[in-house]
Amino acid sequence: MEFCYIIDVLNKTKRRAAFDRPAGGHVGTAMDLIGRDLACVRGQREIFAGLDFRVGQGEALILLGPNGAGKSSLLRLIAGLVRPTEGLVALEGGDPELTVPEQAHYLGHQDALKPSLTVAENLGFWIDVLDGERAAMAEALTAVALDEIADLPAGYLSAGQRRRLSIARLVAVERPVWLLDEPTSALDAASQERLAALMTAHLAGGGLLLAATHGPLGLAGTRELRLGGRA
Amino acid sequence: MTALRALLVRDMRIALRVGGGAMMGVLFFLTVVTLMPFAIGPDLELLRRIGPAILWIGALLASLLALDRLFAADHDDGSLDLILMGRLPIELAVAAKGLAHWLTTGLPLVIAAPVLGLFLNLEPAAIGAVALTLLVGTPALTFTGLIGAALATALRRGGLLLPVLVLPLTVPVLIFGVAASNAAVVGPVPFGTPFTILCALTLASLVVGPFAAGATLRQGME
Numbered sequence: 001m002e003f004c005y006i007i008d009v010l011n012k013t014k015r016r017a018a019f020d021r022p023a024g025g026h027v028g029t030a031m032d033l034i035g036r037d038l039a040c041v042r043g044q045r046e047i048f049a050g051l052d053f054r055v056g057q058g059e060a061l062i063l064l065g066p067n068g069a070g071k072s073s074l075l076r077l078i079a080g081l082v083r084p085t086e087g088l089v090a091l092e093g094g095d096p097e098l099t100v101p102e103q104a105h106y107l108g109h110q111d112a113l114k115p116s117l118t119v120a121e122n123l124g125f126w127i128d129v130l131d132g133e134r135a136a137m138a139e140a141l142t143a144v145a146l147d148e149i150a151d152l153p154a155g156y157l158s159a160g161q162r163r164r165l166s167i168a169r170l171v172a173v174e175r176p177v178w179l180l181d182e183p184t185s186a187l188d189a190a191s192q193e194r195l196a197a198l199m200t201a202h203l204a205g206g207g208l209l210l211a212a213t214h215g216p217l218g219l220a221g222t223r224e225l226r227l228g229g230r231a
Numbered sequence: 232m233t234a235l236r237a238l239l240v241r242d243m244r245i246a247l248r249v250g251g252g253a254m255m256g257v258l259f260f261l262t263v264v265t266l267m268p269f270a271i272g273p274d275l276e277l278l279r280r281i282g283p284a285i286l287w288i289g290a291l292l293a294s295l296l297a298l299d300r301l302f303a304a305d306h307d308d309g310s311l312d313l314i315l316m317g318r319l320p321i322e323l324a325v326a327a328k329g330l331a332h333w334l335t336t337g338l339p340l341v342i343a344a345p346v347l348g349l350f351l352n353l354e355p356a357a358i359g360a361v362a363l364t365l366l367v368g369t370p371a372l373t374f375t376g377l378i379g380a381a382l383a384t385a386l387r388r389g390g391l392l393l394p395v396l397v398l399p400l401t402v403p404v405l406i407f408g409v410a411a412s413n414a415a416v417v418g419p420v421p422f423g424t425p426f427t428i429l430c431a432l433t434l435a436s437l438v439v440g441p442f443a444a445g446a447t448l449r450q451g452m453e
Contacts, residue, residue, distance in 0.1 A: 079312070
């Protein structure tokens with residue numbers, strides 16, 4: 001229990017430090033997510049090598065490329081779920097006490113929802129685990145238009161609704177870096193527009209994002225990173 | 232702390248809702264223990280003598296029953312990725328999941344054991360001893376099982392891998408659990424000696440289990 005207590009105290013200090021920072025945006029100084037000389041080998045196959053990128057505050061980097069080009073691998077690598085064979089990922093100007101994954105949201109192919117829990121319980125769980133504030137839940141559910149079915153078990157949701165509930169997590173807990181893998185999959189036109197608005201607001205608030213996609217995201221002024229597929 | 236509590240509450244909720252595994256363990260325990268007299272025959276003296284061992288074997292198998300999905304379910308729906316990315320150390324997350332699993336699967340076995348002890352013609356003293364040793368020993372089974380559950384997830388092999396890996400590791404717990412139960416009734420060793428060793432085994436597994444399982448999960452995500 002003492003160990004937990006120490007972690008609790010550490011977290012509280014961290015949170016207090018976050019309050020002491022100058023207002024406006026996520027952090028006072030400019031923030032850059034950089035990847036340098038990244039290489040990734042999966043199952044003895046080199047997926048990419050010598051990859052460099054830099055994403056600044058308010059910028060969106062779109063990852064393009066055919067299936068198997070390494071878009072998902074790159075996102076998982078930044079999220080700390082795959083270790084790079086070479087190179088490093090860093091968030092310059094971010095919180096020096098936290099790792100890059102701890103400052104990032106990862107929206108993968110799976111929605112990370114439990115069918116037997118309700119919409120509100122699923123979101124509430126992730127808010128608690130990701131160190132967010134429960135007060136942000138209602139607003140986040142409204143942002144993805146799921147507020148009316150907050151008490152429905154997630155098992156009854158459609159694929160698009162599950163995706164939206166997953167996206168609500170990004171809205172409810174503030175993180176400067178968003179890593180989105182095919183964020184528009186299963187979303188209808190209205191939901192895609194809503195997602196575009198959320199991404200625009202995130203960028204305007206000083207965040208940055210990387211998204212792997214095949215279709216248009218509806219964002220203005222994005223940069224592209226094309227990954228080559230090697231057979 | 233909030234994150235730990237959230238993980239504990241979520242896992243218990245899932246286990247207790249429809250389709251969760253909480254009651255399955257107790258039902259399996261009941262089935263195994265009721266089958267034994269059919270196999271052994273109606274010799275009440277014999278049942279009384281081997282009763283504690285039957286209860287322990289039943290509890291051992293029942294507590295490993297639902298364990299293989301503990302991390303696999305979170306891996307399949309992507310939750311494990313987010314838990315690994317989070318600020319909560321994975322060892323503590325694993326321990327919270329283990330505790331939730333014990334509270335929903337192990338504790339019901341301890342509560343059911345005295346009732347099943349009556350089926351086996353155990354004396355009150357033996358029933359008390361078995362319940363006490365199970366209360367102390369089942370956490371060791373769960374937390375040792377965490378390692379197997381993590382390995383089954385990391386290697387993407389479900390089902391039988393877990394019992395094959397974990398059952399040999401639970402032999403010491405079984406030996407001292409049954410020895411303490413028997414000591415309380417027939418002697419010749421005092422109850423305290425094997426019981427203290429059982430407590431030590433549980434404490435060791437509470438520490439080793441989460442760290443080993445956490446390291447396995449981190450490696451297995453590659």
